[in-house]
Amino acid sequence: MVHYLKDSANPSYQPMSITFNKAAPAYFPDITKPFKITFQNGFQSENGNEIAFESTYTWYPEYDEWCQEMDDSGIEWDDIKPVSVSKPEEQAAGNVAFYITFNKNITDKSYMFFNADNSWLLSMSEQPGSAFTYSADELALLTNYGIKGSVLDCIYFNNMSLGERMRLETDPVQRPVTIMVHLGYTALNQMMIVFSGQSANGKLGANAIIDLNQPFEFRFTSGLKTPKCGQVTQDYTFVYDTTSKEFSQKIEVSSESKINAVYYNGMKLEKGGEYNFGSQALKEEYFYIEGAQGAVISFSGLEEGKGKRREITVHSVSSDTTTTDTFTFYVTDGGQGCSQLVGAETIFISLAAIGIATVGLRRKNKNV
Amino acid sequence: MFKKIGIVLGLLLLFSFTACAYQNKDFISASTTRYSDSSMLYFKSSDDDLDAFLNDYMNRHLRYDENSIGYFTIGNACLFDKEWETKSLVFFDTTSNNVSDDRYEMLSSWLNNLPVDKFGYVWQNMDTPPLTAEMPSSTFHQGWPWPDYNLSRGRTTGWEFASKNNSEGWSVLADGKTVSPVVSNGLMSVDVLNADSVEFISPENFTINTSAAPYLYIDMRAVQSDILSSDGAIENVEIWWQCEGDSEFSTAKMADYKSWCSITDTIPSNWSQVMYYPLFAHTEWGSDKVVKKLKIVVKTSETENFSGNIGMNFIRTSMDSRTPFNSAWYICSVAEYFKYTGDEQLLAENLPRLRAAMQFNLTYLEGEKGLINNSMLVGHDGGIITDVGQSLGFGWADLLAYPQYDLLSNVYFYKSLTRMKYLEECAAALGITAEMPTVYARNNVDQVTYSETPQSLQELADTVKANLQKPVDTSSKTGFYDTNKGRFIEGFDKYGNVVDYGYVQFNLELVNEGIATPEQEKQVMSWTSGERIVQSDIDPDVEQNYASGKVGTARLEDGSFDLEGTYGIYDYEFAPRFSTVKNYQHYAYIHDGSTPFGQQVQDGGVSMHTSYYDIAARMRVYGEDNAFERLKEINAWYNKVWDAAKESGVGTDIESDQFYHAYYDELGITLQGNGVWGGVGLDAEFLESAMLYVTVPDVFFGMGSSSVNTLDVSPNLPSALTFWKMENLRFNDVMYDLTISENAVCVDRVLGNTDGLRLNVKLKKSSDKSTVYVNGKKTSDFIEKDGYVIVNVPFAGCTVEVK
Secondary structure (H helix, E strand, O other): OEEEOOOOOOOOOOOEEEOOOOOOHHHOOOOOOOEEEEEOOOOEOOOOOEOOOOEEEEEEOOOOEEEEOOOOOOOOOEEEOEEEEOOOEEOHHHOEEEEEEEOOOOOOOOEOOOOOOHHHHHHHHOOOOOOOOOOHHHHHHHHHOOHHHHHHHOEEEOOEEHHHHHOOOOOOOOHHHHEEEEEOOOOOOEEEEEEOOEOHHHOEOOOOOOOOOOOOEEEEOOOOEOOOOEEEOOOEEEEEEOOOOEEEEEOOOOOOOOEEEEEEOOEEEOOOOEEEOOOOOOOHHHEEEEEOOOOEEEEEOOOOOOOOOEEEEEEEEOOOOOOEEEEEEEEEOOOOOHHHOOOHHHHHHHHHHHHHHHHHHHHHHHHO | OHHHHHHHHHHHHHHHHHHHHHHHHHHHHHHHOOOOOOOOOEEEEOOHHHHHHHHHHHHHHHOOOOOOOOOOOOOOOOHHHHHHHHHHHOOEOOOOOOOOOOHHHHHHHHHHHOOEOOOOOEOOOOOOOOOOOOOOOOOOOOOOOOOEHHHOOOOOOEEEHHHHOOOOOOEEEEOOEEEOOEEEOOEEEEEEEEEOEEEEEOOOOOOEEHHHOOEEEEEEEEEEOOOOOOEOOEEEEEEEEEEOOOOOOOHHHEEEHHHHOOOOOOOEOEEEEEEEEOHHHOOOOOOOOEEEEEEEEEEEOOOOOEEEEEEEEEEEEEOOOOOOOHHHHHHHHHHHHHHHHOOHHHHHHHHHHHHHHHHHHHHHOOHHHOOOOHHHOOOEOOOOOOOOOOEOOOOOOOOEOOOOOOHHHHHHHHHHHHHHHHHHHHHHHOOOOOOOOEEEOOOOOOEEEOOOOHHHHHHHHHHHHHHHHOEOEOOOOEOOEEOOOOEEOOEEOOOOOEEOOOEHHHHHHHHHOOOOOHHHHHHHHHHHOOOOOOHHHOOOOOHHHEEOOOOOOOEOOOOOEOOOOOEOOOOOOOOOOOEOEOOOOOEOOOOOOOOOOOOEOOEEOEEOHHHHHHHHHHHHHOOHHHHHHHHHHHHHHHHHHHHHHHHHOEOOOEOHHHHHHHHHHHHOOOEOEOOEOOOEEOOOOOHHHHHHHHHHHHHHOOOEOOOOOEEEEOOOOOOOOOOEEEEEEEEOOEEEEEEEOOOEEEEEEEEOOOOOOEEEEEEEOOOOOOOEEEOOEEEOOOEEEOOEEEEEEEOOOEEEEEO
């Protein structure tokens, strides 16, 4: 059933209600799961106004929000990536904070509690002296372009998305702050994620972190968007090492194996090229491979080889082992490098001098 | 006879070969051996004690792990520290590969986002309001945090709705009708409906002497209820005032946001902004008026009105605590960052801002005349301690009152010119074009467009240099070099008196920059090193009011001080004193100068970063052995500190930030920092202490970059070492190791994309018949200049040697 209503406060608005009847289960949506309503071109309201552009709204029960699907093809999303995660920082009330640094600014200003639902943010914004202010317009943009939702869906902490984690908090008052994501709070290229230590009435928070020395894992998946129109385009995982007390990036599995360029000790090599590196064995750690992100790299032919022309091959196998690539070049024994520098000329001159002395001695003997 | 000559000659040559081979053996071994097991910077030399010292020192002062000697992060300080931070962080890899909080990103974020306003002035801090209005935490972000109006000695005032939680007599009118403000959670605010204007009107129970209030700044928050509107209805915010004797407001005494604030943006529907009004430039505010009433009018555009909540966190007046160093700090920091990163995007995006900043020095501060005039900033008049509001200074040494034409500001002006020249040349080489920005002059009316070229910048730098070298003339009150004392003075105060407290720090910075003549350099160094005593420094009445010579008789063997006896310049072991003569009166008026000489860093105290300039200046004047000897003295001091720290359980039982305290507590010497005053600056907010380890690349390895994509190396290996190596360096995103000997340089383990990168090696010629080798092969592809050979090769693993 479709009803048109009148809004006395805003006569220019004409709300419409759509009621689904349980008696017709085939058409009854499962409101515990996301579902969509699309207003197609040509749809006319009661007063005859016609929709010019098709629009689709998706219901997200987990966020208790409708989100309009936007055509963002006109936006040039800038590639961004997280570059580091700070070690856990214990704060007041048992809160634990992590600072995620991105390679570029993610916002032009501070967005506090970015992950909280829009109605809570709006209501808090209207409080005098609120630490933050969001307008409905601003929130609509951040939501419809998928920026807010991506923070919930594309950031995983210990294999559970922030959205899933927030729903672990059963107290609805506490839920918006069980995890607090602040953008640009400490720096414009930083995201601060705080896990609340407490829930209502001093109870332990659903996402409280008690043990700070555990192998935490943050995963930032492709699709994470930021207010500065940045987008993460591949997955990045950071794992906490409880010994070094540092997060480090874990290389993700991919099918990438293409070698774009090979450098040895800074020298760019050509495929099939021939180089005079002397007879010494080449060192694996002196190779720099461009491309083949995350691939397993191995070498053949690096061994020492006096007077030989050696074939050296760089092998690349994608981390998912589905693709491979190789890069072959040749080395001859011409003698160079840091270890070839003992003063050859000095030796020659010294030996020559001894030679002169010896000649002198012989000459003297002849003269006797 | 031939036999004897031959054998002697042969043995001599063999001996020479053995000696040479021995040295090369160490060098070769070091250059092909990997010592570190991580990608963090690592120092290695033929002196194990030196290595232990440098690696431990760097680790603690880089402040990235459990050994950090302070809470503050190096790389995240506001502008005044940025050049030192950049120098300390970018010649090796301080990205997330090595530290959890990427310092490269941190630095570039600061450099990209620091405001450069319409005057070309670079702010000291970001243009951000305090996150919460509940705490009156926001300071004057354009300049130094103090003196705020509370330090005006009653001459001016401000209103903190955050701290007092009442409206303090302010009333509000919306379209002329009274609205009661609500004061809550730190905001004095009103809800209004369809208003064209909202007026906040002050009580009349205060006095603002405009001489102490060149600035008025307010923190305003506005939330428009018509939230669907993307743009705000508010168009402008006007400040109105009445002076003593006025009975009503008049448009002649009004300044509005759009015309007067130095950064103005369109006001959105949701607005939080601190607005700074430079009212000193308004003829009706000026510096000689007494303001008795204020009105702040929020106005909407002609086509819209405002419904929603408007509030204020604070309304403050302020001294002009902007500093004359900011342009130089910003330009030098970008130059340092670019030198090792080659970040073209950063250079391109910042070039218009850099030019505007340069123009601020040239126009607003009158630098185009050949010297910067500090008094173009209000209250920076070169006054003394009793001149309330007229003796401001503010650089790293923030207590000092700098003269109108002072040495240090102009050393930094000179630096800004030379670094800007470098950046312009780099931009041209990279084909970067950017706008020639137009900035406002001090009167907020005239405008001037940047038109400098590398040549014009160099010419002006030469003029500044010549002006700084000029001898002191007490009749014309000009010149900086005191030929009698053999050092540079700070300048002349507003009364025409010479300001000279034997500022070792400033003299060393000047010498290191190459501004002094060779003779001036020698004189300065003979004084700062303690070799020469400046007799006029000696106070016959108070023995401990000055420092002369290297170490005084009051300094006891354990490092503590006796109450009697003389002071020396190196009493504190790790660095020369900041100044050598007690200063009683040339301070910003808020400091009374009563601390005993040596018990305040800026008055005879000591800070580690002075040692960077000391060692660099020693290298320049006395050579590498003298510079190294000084470094080894610091090494010896550090060993004592380390022993004391270890004994007291630092790092195990006590937090690592107590590292220096264990030693100095024993000596009864107070460290300055974290709000505590003292004579020794090492940790806490002294982030610039990291500069000590920068002496290794800058002084002993002679590293730098004088042109795009080219790393310069010019080794100055002290004779006490057979080799010196740094592992895990970084240049234009390429990692490498670098080993030097007296006559050779080896770049090794080069990892990264080296396309287009070059290495420029400068080595001393040992004789006229010296031969140059690249990777063991004789080459003639080099340039000879002033007793050096200069070899330019692709940036890749290689050895360049002169024999």
